[in-house]
Amino acid sequence: MIYFGLLGLSPDELGDLVQRTRRILAGRPAGAAQIRTIEHCMRSLPDDGQITFMADPCAARGVESVRLIARMPRVEAWPWLQRIGWSGSPDQWEQVSSAFANGPLHISVYLDVADTIGPNLGVESTLPAPDSARQLWEEVSERLVDLGAVTSEEAAAVMAWGGRETVDLPGVESLTRIDRWPGYKCVLAAEGGISAKAYLAFRAQETLF
Numbered sequence: 610m611i612y613f614g615l616l617g618l619s620p621d622e623l624g625d626l627v628q629r630t631r632r633i634l635a636g637r638p639a640g641a642a643q644i645r646t647i648e649h650c651m652r653s654l655p656d657d658g659q660i661t662f663m664a665d666p667c668a669a670r671g672v673e674s675v676r677l678i679a680r681m682p683r684v685e686a687w688p689w690l691q692r693i694g695w696s697g698s699p700d701q702w703e704q705v706s707s708a709f710a711n712g713p714l715h716i717s718v719y720l721d722v723a724d725t726i727g728p729n730l731g732v733e734s735t736l737p738a739p740d741s742a743r744q745l746w747e748e749v750s751e752r753l754v755d756l757g758a759v760t761s762e763e764a765a766a767v768m769a770w771g772g773r774e775t776v777d778l779p780g781v782e783s784l785t786r787i788d789r790w791p792g793y794k795c796v797l798a799a800e801g802g803i804s805a806k807a808y809l810a811f812r813a814q815e816t817l818f
Contacts, residue, residue, distance in 0.1 A: 610664045610666045611665075612662045612663070612678075613662060613663050613664065614661065615662060615663060618651075619651075620648040620651040621648065623647060623660065623663065624647055627643075627665065630665040631667065631675075634665055634667055634668040635667050639675075642724040646693075646723075646724060646725060646726070647677065650679070650720075650722060653692040654679065654681065655682070655685040655688070655689060657682060658681030658682075658689065659679070659681070660677055660679050661678050661680045662677075663675060663678070672721070674721035674722055675721070676720075676721055676722075677719075677721075677722055678717055678718070679718045679720070680716070680717045680718075681715060681716070681718070682716075683714065683715070683734075686706065686716060687699055687702050687706075690702065690718075690730075694725060694726050695720070695726050696726070696728055696799040697730070697798075697799035701797060701799070704756060704797075704803065705730075705756070705797045707752065708749055708752040708756065709733075709734035711745055711749075712734045712736050712745060712749065715734075716732060716733065717732070717734070717735075718731070719732070728799035730796070730797045730799075731794050732794065732795045732796075732797060733794040736792065738771065738790055739768060739790075740771060740772060743768075746771070747768070749793065750765075750767065750768060751764075753793065753795070758795060758804055759793075759805050767791045767793070767807045770789055770791055770809055771789055771791050773787065773788045774786070774787055775787075783815055783817065783818075784815075784816045785813050785814065786814045787811055787812070787813055788812040788813075788814070789809070789811060790809075790810045790811070790812055791807055791809050792807070792810065794808065
């Protein structure tokens with residue numbers, strides 16, 4: 610999937626971008642209803658929300674939907690989901706989003722948009738590095754275990770993977786600090802069921818002296 614980072618687009622410009630990518634990837638236009646729904650998602654955002662990325666996975670996955678990623682304060686997310694017509698319940702949303710209640714103010718919501726909003730949502734929060742916020746990571750992990758989204762062993766493995774080290778890389782004059790930074794994304798189905806994915810990222814920082 611190719612993700613397009615969005616900065617300052619209007620709803621109409623987002624619709625135009627989706628139309629262009631669909632013609633390139635599928636050789637045919639997106640339907641008018643799909644474009645209206647995508648533009649409605651952007652127009653319905655809270656004042657401090659934004660669509661940060663979009664991707665059109667039709668060629669790779671053979672689907673009609675377009676993936677949108679919206680970032681907004683956690684407390685604003687459920688009203689937005691209501692406005693755009695997500696079919697899940699507030700109790701389902703609160704179950705998942707509460708896992709990140711003590712984390713950063715903003716969360717990211719992943720949704721698939723065809724003529725209507727797809728039933729599955731991804732939810733993630735950019736947490737601080739585990740070694741600087743261990744209590745927060747433990748709280749999130751415990752909540753996900755309670756929800757049945759991960760096992761205790763899986764949560765422990767994610768926690769154990771986080772860390773940092775300074776290394777001398779071949780061909781690099783200065784030392785490089787490597788952070789091992791995990792992340793959780795919860796997946797919520799409108800008809801019920803919660804799962805989670807763990808992403809393991811490396812972040813490299815080169816020292817000046």
